[in-house]
Amino acid sequence: MGLFNLPGPFYELIDQSVFAAVPAPWRLVFWAITAAVISLLLYKWLSPQAKIAATKERVAEIRRRMLDHDGDDLASAMPLVRAQLGIAFRHLGLVLPATLIASFPALTLMIWLDTSYARVVPDGAPPIEVVPSDFEGTWQTDSGLPLITVRERGGNHVADIPVGKPIPQIEKRHWWNVLLGNPAGYLPDQGPLERVTVHLPERAFLPFGPNWARSWIALFMPVFFITSLLFYRLARIQ
Numbered sequence: 001m002g003l004f005n006l007p008g009p010f011y012e013l014i015d016q017s018v019f020a021a022v023p024a025p026w027r028l029v030f031w032a033i034t035a036a037v038i039s040l041l042l043y044k045w046l047s048p049q050a051k052i053a054a055t056k057e058r059v060a061e062i063r064r065r066m067l068d069h070d071g072d073d074l075a076s077a078m079p080l081v082r083a084q085l086g087i088a089f090r091h092l093g094l095v096l097p098a099t100l101i102a103s104f105p106a107l108t109l110m111i112w113l114d115t116s117y118a119r120v121v122p123d124g125a126p127p128i129e130v131v132p133s134d135f136e137g138t139w140q141t142d143s144g145l146p147l148i149t150v151r152e153r154g155g156n157h158v159a160d161i162p163v164g165k166p167i168p169q170i171e172k173r174h175w176w177n178v179l180l181g182n183p184a185g186y187l188p189d190q191g192p193l194e195r196v197t198v199h200l201p202e203r204a205f206l207p208f209g210p211n212w213a214r215s216w217i218a219l220f221m222p223v224f225f226i227t228s229l230l231f232y233r234l235a236r237i238q
Contacts, residue, residue: 002181007105008112015116024117025205028216031113032223035106037231042105044237047098052238055091062087106224110217115183117216119166119200121146131195137161139198148196159187161196171195 001008011031019027062084125139130150135158140147146163161170167184171194177186187193204214212218231237 001183002177002179004108004111004179005181005183007108008115008183011109011112012116024203025219028113028117028205028219029223031109032220033227035109036224036227039102039106040228040231040235040237043098043102044235046101047238048094049238052091052094055087055094056238058087059084059091110220111180113216113220115165115167117203117205119168120203121163121166122201126201127199129197129199130193131197132192135193137196137198148198150193150196159191159193161185161187163198166200167198168200169195169197 015027015031019030022030128137128139128148130137134153135150136153137148137150140149140160148161148163150158150161152158163184165183167182170182170184171187172189172191173186187196202211202215204211205216205219206214208214209218
């Protein structure tokens with residue numbers, strides 16, 4: 001489990017216990033609103049709001065002075081340009097640390113949603129691709145739990161990979177899995193397989209539009225951004 005996957009079990013507990021009877025689209029709306037509000041509250045709490053407000057006033061003042069500047073040469077305007085650049089970098093330095101920390105809940109939630117809401121495990125056998133191509137995978141459901149059986153094209157058995165979550169790809173562990181893990185697990189480092197890809201069907205949460213516009217993210221992101229804009233104004237966040 002990677003760093004960004006750590007809150008996943010908590011999200012799963014809330015989703016499956018508190019909202020078990022709530023239709024999936026409404027759960028996504030709830031998660032989008034929650035992520036927006038928590039992220040903005042964290043940002044407001046962690047950022048120096050008074051200093052940011054003073055910086056914005058200073059930026060507005062410099063802009064007014066630049067608009068009122070009637071010099072014909074660039075040299076006379078350079079002090080104002082330097083002042084504007086300096087205050088812009090100061091503003092960035094004030095908001096960036098809080099922004100990065102406050103984005104963590106929303107980012108971890110979206111990672112969990114993508115593994116839990118993006119796809120479904122089908123009743124039938126989906127297409128499977130194995131790398132290297134010397135091997136082939138077949139979908140097995142004889143034991144109840146879906147299983148991918150990988151064999152050499154000559155017929156020798158290589159591995160059985162249980163499918164516990166609707167994750168489309170399983171591969172060997174990489175360095176970035178310290179941050180972003182694969183809930184489906186990994187292939188053995190010393191094994192012959194590099195990657196197994198399962199073409200799982202995507203879930204649709206909207207009754208209209210093309211397939212790409214009916215996914216969880218097509219519902220989550222508009223609600224997230226609208227909530228963020230409204231709460232940003234209502235809470236008077238700088």
